Amino acid sequence: MTRFLIDGMCGGVLSQLRMCGHDAAFVQDHDLEADDAIVQLARAQERTVITRDRSLAAAAEDAILLECLDPVDQLHELIEAGVDLSLPEEPSRCGRCNGSVRPVPENGSTAEYAPDPAEEQVWRCERCGQYFWRGSHWDRVAATLSCH
Numbered sequence: 001m002t003r004f005l006i007d008g009m010c011g012g013v014l015s016q017l018r019m020c021g022h023d024a025a026f027v028q029d030h031d032l033e034a035d036d037a038i039v040q041l042a043r044a045q046e047r048t049v050i051t052r053d054r055s056l057a058a059a060a061e062d063a064i065l066l067e068c069l070d071p072v073d074q075l076h077e078l079i080e081a082g083v084d085l086s087l088p089e090e091p092s093r094c095g096r097c098n099g100s101v102r103p104v105p106e107n108g109s110t111a112e113y114a115p116d117p118a119e120e121q122v123w124r125c126e127r128c129g130q131y132f133w134r135g136s137h138w139d140r141v142a143a144t145l146s147c148h
Contacts, residue, residue, distance in 0.1 A: 005042045007051035012071025013078065015095040019141055020085050024098060035059055072144060085145050089130055094096055099127025
């Protein structure tokens with residue numbers, strides 16, 4: 001999967017990119033605002049910049065310039081740019097922090113808000129501890145992605 005650095009103007013696609021297995025860092029998580037700092041991080045981490053800022057896209061070695069404001073339309077632009085936005089059978093990245101997720105064993109325990117892993121497959125982020133499962137949010141994202 002591709003490694004991305006998402007500009008603040010494109011944060012609406014962040015979670016979906018992560019759900020599709022892409023390593024997607026967010027500039028705001030790194031407290032970056034200046035174009036040169038964003039370009040420097042993208043270069044150091046070998047990431048493709050996703051932005052709506054023409055000057056940032058021109059300064060980056062590898063960038064995808066989005067034109068639309070609406071996140072769903074931005075997803076369509078990413079697909080047109082060749083980004084694979086298909087949901088994998090099993091998630092690999094945390095939608096919240098971009099960490100790696102691992103399956104919770106059937107005899108494992110989860111937080112109160114998460115399903116029982118004996119009844120439904122659950123994954124947990126190794127970095128932030130968030131639990132994930134293929135519930136209604138997964139279904140909504142799958143429906144959104146299938147429309148494009």
